Amino acid sequence: MAFRQADTKTRRDGTRKQNRAIGVANTMETVRWLYDRHFAAVASDTLSFEVWPYPKECCLHEWLLCQWGTPIGELWDLEKLSRTCADLKKWTFFLTSAPLHIKGGIGSPPGAIAVF
Incomplete structure (x- = not known):
């Protein structure tokens, strides 16, 4: 909500200087949970569907897009x-x-x- 109410400079600084985003946890446990529930697509109202920066051992984008062909929506x-x-x-x-x-x-x- 704060992002939508912020002026252009604050938005730009917040996205370029922070380099962090809240989102779904990037873990193999999350991968298994998503897989077991057979989602056709996923979406969030955040800058990134998953936490950013993500840990080196797991990246949900790779699983969702590359492995399963599952579309990802962000900033909905x-x-x-x-x-x-x-x-x-x-x-x-x-x-x-x-x-x-x-x-x-x-x-x-x-x-x-x-x-x-």
Whole structure:
């Protein structure tokens, strides 16, 4: 929330100078947990889905993207989605997101849609 309310200079300094991010733990225990639950995709509202910097022994990006082909979403506005759920009093929905079709592209803004 603080990131969204910060001015441009504060955002830039926070992302360039900090070089740290909160996120899901980069451990083999997390890898096994994700694998056992068969996620089709993962997403978070943070700068990085997993903790950054990550430990040398485990990197979730390598497991999710390279090993399993699981898309990773970052910087999703989950606060707005939560408010919409509360307004509608519905907490179950179909969520879809399609990346931009760019030859050689390695990232894309989320084109996410929640269908209630």
